[in-house]
Amino acid sequence: xxxxxxxxxxxxxxxxxxxxxxxxxxxxxxxxxxxxxxxxxxxxxxxxxxxxxxxxxxxxxxxxxxxxxxxxxxxxxxxxxxxxxxxxxxxxxxxxxxxxxxxxxxxxxxxxxxxxxxxxxxxxxxxxxxxxxxxxxxxxxxxxxxxxxxxxxxxxxxxxxxxxxxxxxxxxxxxxxxxxxxxxxxxxxxxxxxxxxxxxxxxxxxxxxxxxxxxxxxxxxxxxxxxxxxxxxxxxxxxxxxxxxxxxxxxxxxxxxxxxxxxxxxxxxxxxxxxxxxxxxxxxxxxxxxxxxxxxxxxxxxxxxxxxxxxxxxxxxxxxxxxxxxxxxxxxxxxxxxxxxxxxxxxxxxxxxxxxxxxxxxxxxxxxxxxxxxxxxxxxxxxxxxxxxxxxxxxxxxxxxxxxxxxxxxxxxxxxxxxxxxxxxxxxxxxxxxxxxxxxxxxxxxxxxxxxxxxxxxxxxxxxxxxxxxxxxxxxxxxxxxxxxxxxxxxxxxxxxxxxxxxxxxxxxxxxxxxxxxxxxxxxxxxxxxxxxxxxxxxxx
Numbered sequence: 350x351x352x353x354x355x356x357x358x359x360x361x362x363x364x365x366x367x368x369x370x371x372x373x374x375x376x377x378x379x380x381x382x383x384x385x386x387x388x389x390x391x392x393x394x395x396x397x398x399x400x401x402x403x404x405x406x407x408x409x410x411x412x413x414x415x416x417x418x419x420x421x422x423x424x425x426x427x428x429x430x431x432x433x434x435x436x437x438x439x440x441x442x443x444x445x446x447x448x449x450x451x452x453x454x455x456x457x458x459x460x461x462x463x464x465x466x467x468x469x470x471x472x473x474x475x476x477x478x479x480x481x482x483x484x485x486x487x488x489x490x491x492x493x494x495x496x497x498x499x500x501x502x503x504x505x506x507x508x509x510x511x512x513x514x515x516x517x518x519x520x521x522x523x524x525x526x527x528x529x530x531x532x533x534x535x536x537x538x539x540x541x542x543x544x545x546x547x548x549x550x551x552x553x554x555x556x557x558x559x560x561x562x563x564x565x566x567x568x569x570x571x572x573x574x575x576x577x578x579x580x581x582x583x584x585x586x587x588x589x590x591x592x593x594x595x596x597x598x599x600x601x602x603x604x605x606x607x608x609x610x611x612x613x614x615x616x617x618x619x620x621x622x623x624x625x626x627x628x629x630x631x632x633x634x635x636x637x638x639x640x641x642x643x644x645x646x647x648x649x650x651x652x653x654x655x656x657x658x659x660x661x662x663x664x665x666x667x668x669x670x671x672x673x674x675x676x677x678x679x680x681x682x683x684x685x686x687x688x689x690x691x692x693x694x695x696x697x698x699x700x701x702x703x704x705x706x707x708x709x710x711x712x713x714x715x716x717x718x719x720x721x722x723x724x725x726x727x728x729x730x731x732x733x734x735x736x737x738x739x740x741x742x743x744x745x746x747x748x749x750x751x752x753x754x755x756x757x758x759x760x761x762x763x764x765x766x767x768x769x770x771x772x773x774x775x776x777x778x779x780x781x782x783x784x785x786x787x788x789x790x791x792x793x794x795x796x797x798x799x800x801x802x803x804x805x806x807x808x809x810x811x812x813x814x815x816x817x818x819x820x821x822x823x824x825x826x827x828x829x830x831x832x833x834x835x836x837x838x839x840x841x842x843x844x845x846x847x848x849x850x851x852x853x854x855x856x857x858x859x860x861x862x863x864x865x866x867x868x869x870x871x872x873x874x875x876x877x878x879x880x881x882x883x884x885x886x887x888x889x890x
Contacts (some may be wrong), residue, residue, distance in 0.1 A: 357483065372702075377402055378871050379702065393626040394623050395694060396623070399695065400696065401592070404599070406605070407602075409703065460756040473843075487606060492604065499597070509545065514542050532631060533811075543561070549577045551581045577647070580625065580644075583624045587623070593617070616670040618672070624675055625676060626680060628640070735884070741882070752791070757771065765881060765883065767882040770879050774873065774876075782829065793841075793844065796840075796841045800844060804847075807852050810854070811830030811833040812857050813875065814824040814862070815868050827858035829856070829858075863875060
């Protein structure tokens with residue numbers, strides 16, 4: 350059941366991830382360009398909001414087509430650059446691909462004697478993986494490994510935090526309570542004393558907790574603690590932990606895309622700055638510099654211990670810290686409010702990026718229709734071919750019944766074509782390669798049946814049992830079987846209506862038995878000549 354689900358749904362999911370990842374990468378480029386163009390005009394709140402569009406893009410399993418989509422514009426630009434010669438090459442490539450897509454079939458014999466055609470993709474074979482399948486399983490392995498790593502890290506953090514004491518310091522609790530009231534937060538949020546957490550952090554989405562170390566409680570004054578609580582409560586108010594978990598989950602699916610990894614860390618930086626902006630709305634204008642100094646002081650002792658999506662702490666590199674300090678310095682409470690430019694940027698990017706390309710979808714449909722039409726035509730041709738082979742089989746079977754040769758003369762539809770098998774006792778004397786005079790008529794009758802159908806590739810193969818040849822004329826069963834195949838083919842080709850170029854002969858000796866060589870009866874089954882009549886394909890027309 351699990352294997353069926355994997356084979357059915359895994360390729361669909363993998364294809365969706367690849368397609369979404371490509372579109373999301375283009376969106377990242379658009380967001381970065383827009384942030385650069387509107388660097389001083391777009392407030393931190395709206396710069397961060399742009400990344401939420403990326404989050405939505407990565408989650409969309411489907412979106413409507415639109416001519417306003419930026420993907421449509423990109424495809425139009427690409428097509429305008431393509432000249433007619435390139436288009437002809439592209440169409441020829443698609444045509445060749447389609448012709449190779451379905452080029453073989455299996456014939457499956459049922460108990461009642463009926464056969465049905467089963468088409469198979471030549472790119473797939475038992476025991477072998479195509480490049481596409483290999484990449485798909487590598488992607489799945491990466492998803493499983495990264496998911497396991499995150500689960501283990503978070504489990505370790507949970508175990509560690511479970512052992513940490515709750516802060517009971519009245520001074521700290523009083524400051525925290527006042528900050529919650531000022532920010533209108535009624536949710537129960539506990540304070541934990543976590544020694545290994547070098548930077549204050551908000552942990553958990555369902556059961557939120559703010560983590561402080563011993564130095565924060567003992568060395569920071571009331572104002573600095575208040576700044577810390579404003580910042581961490583701002584993360585809570587903005588649901589940053591939940592957003593980070595969602596983004597990281599999507600990042601696991603797209604682990605192969607470095608553009609999205611960069612976008613994730615850029616989003617985290619903008620998240621911190623947007624959080625600072627919210628915290629500053631609860632801080633007096635004269636305290637802005639003090640808030641900035643507190644951030645710098647905390648980051649001096651910052652480490653990446655247990656940096657996970659469930660942990661939202663004061664983090665950042667030198668460039669991000671510089672941006673934060675500049676924002677704090679220039680911050681104006683009015684700038685955090687709704688702005689026409691910010692709304693326009695978010696709506697515009699959403700319209701341009703959350704719709705699929707109209708041209709791309711139309712092009713896909715055309716190619717898909719072409720493939721389906723070709724597959725349908727090929728299927729009809731194969732079915733017609735099988736009807737002809739079945740008709741030929743019936744003619745030969747009627748002859749076998751009339752001559753009472755059922756025990757030594759058989760036909761069988763196999764995955765390779767129509768197989769005609771004649772045992773040695775009908776054709777040859779033991780150790781001999783010349784066809785018996787009384788059996789030449791059987792071979793010639795078979796040649797008449799072959800003339801009655803369109804010319805096909807025909808292979809004559811000789812087979813023996815595992816008893817070594819005791820004959821000075823032949824050094825091995827291989828030589829014996831080869832000569833028998835050649836002699837049989839020469840009798841067939843006495844019929845001048847048969848195309849010589851379609852025939853080939855080969856000897857297999859005792860290397861391809863159809864039965865065990867443990868009894869005389871079974872050995873007799875292995876001493877045979879097989880005539881394989883291949884299906885009529887484009888190559889044999």
